[in-house]
Amino acid sequence: MSDKAEIMGRLKKSVETWDVKLAESAAKEALAAGIAPGEAVEKGLGKGMETISKQFDDAKIFLPQVLAASQAMEKALKVFEPVMTKGASAMRGTVVIATVLGDIHEIGKNVVAAMLKGAGYNVIDLGRDVAPEKFIEAAKENKADVVGASALMTTTVVVQKDIVDLLKEEKVKVKTIFGGAPANEEWVKSIGGDKYCPSGAEAVEMVNSLVR
Ligand code: B12
Known part of the structure; x- marks a missing residue:
């Protein structure tokens, strides 16, 4: 071997x-x-x-x-x-995840989605190039606990703010987690998001802490 x-x-x-x-x-x-x-x-x-x-x-x-x-x-x-x-047995919660509008990078988002599924989450993966309205719709429809959004470009990371704003506007009570190269802790704090996640390795633990 x-x-x-x-x-x-x-x-x-x-x-x-x-x-x-x-x-x-x-x-x-x-x-x-x-x-x-x-x-x-x-x-x-x-x-x-x-x-x-x-x-x-x-x-x-x-x-x-x-x-x-x-x-x-x-x-x-x-x-x-x-x-x-595999092994996703007891559902620990529902996470809506996607890459934001205007952005087609999806590898990182796919990695995180697979890890969360493996950890027992019901993951609603909306794909890539997804408008804020779709995130909100899916969060409401599925009674999501967490909304996660990936953005890989400086031009699209701003959409993460639109998601937080729209969630507030629509009064959807859900936690948010954001990732991707141009995002960082400061950014997520500034837009009123709950967590910044730098890598898939930390995603499960961070989502656990949000649904706890
Ligand atoms: C691969 C890649 C592509 C592939 C994407 C293939 C695919 N199916 O996804 C292709 C070739 C298609 C591509 C296209 C483009 N790309 Co590109 N691409 C990359 C590259 C090299 C790697 C991204 C990647 O997959 N990394 C591997 C994964 C595993 O890591 P990750 O995405 O960071 O995700 C991890 C963490 O960030 C975190 N995470 C990420 N998201 C989330 C979300 C949540 C909720 C959580 C919890 C965690 C989390 O966990 C993940 C797993 O560990 C980056 C460089 C970089 N530094 O990121 C450029 C990069 C992002 N691309 C760039 C550009 C410019 C483009 C194009 C515009 C190029 C062009 N001229 O057409 C187009 C995009 C068009 C569009 N509208 O989106 C620029 C963006 C610059 C900017 N403005 O900020 C970069 C930074 C390259 C550069 N240095 O110039 N690209």
Whole structure:
């Protein structure tokens, strides 16, 4: 059996080299080796995406390569998802989650959704490019405990504020949690949100604290 560090290395490399086949096989290897999917995502695939982000920032690679890297990551996530979401028994609460209007980045949101499902939450995933009104509608309809919104761009992070404002306007009593690269604790505080979450690793514990 392969060593854990080697498998993590292969997961990272699969994203860095946008190798969809390697992503799938390394993900299967990780499961066979008993590596927790959350750890494989954060410390394997996620590290690969960090390299991609850096290379993109430095103009060493361009959008097609970022897209290809995303496809590798998504392939591996498909392998992990059934395991991450299995065992959802006693429902701990309902979370409405989506990526905000104007923003199509969904990998991070998908990771968080899978982790929450795995932790026993009823997750209503509205997808990406979702208007504030849709978040509010879904929160009301499903009597959600928490609304979570992801925004990956400085141009779309402002929509997180629109969500808080609309929830207040419509008097929907629900906790809010926000994430994505341009968000931070200060921002979430300034818009009147409840929690800022920097990574999937912390998402479950943070949502637990909100529904407690
Ligand atoms: C992959 C990627 C893409 C992929 C997305 C594929 C997909 N299916 O999602 C593709 C190639 C499609 C893409 C497109 C674009 N992208 Co892009 N992309 C990225 C990149 C490199 C990585 C994002 C990612 O998936 N990371 C991996 C995941 C696992 O991490 P994450 O998203 O941060 O999520 C974690 C945490 O943040 C947290 N979290 C996130 N959301 C939430 C929500 C909740 C509720 C909680 C609890 C936690 C949480 O938990 C997650 C799991 O750990 C980023 C760089 C970066 N630094 O983020 C640029 C980046 C976000 N993109 C950028 C841009 C500009 C674009 C485009 C506009 C490019 C273009 N010219 O067309 C388009 C977007 C069009 C649109 N309208 O949305 C810029 C944004 C700049 C800005 N204005 O702020 C970035 C920062 C790159 C850069 N440095 O310029 N992109």
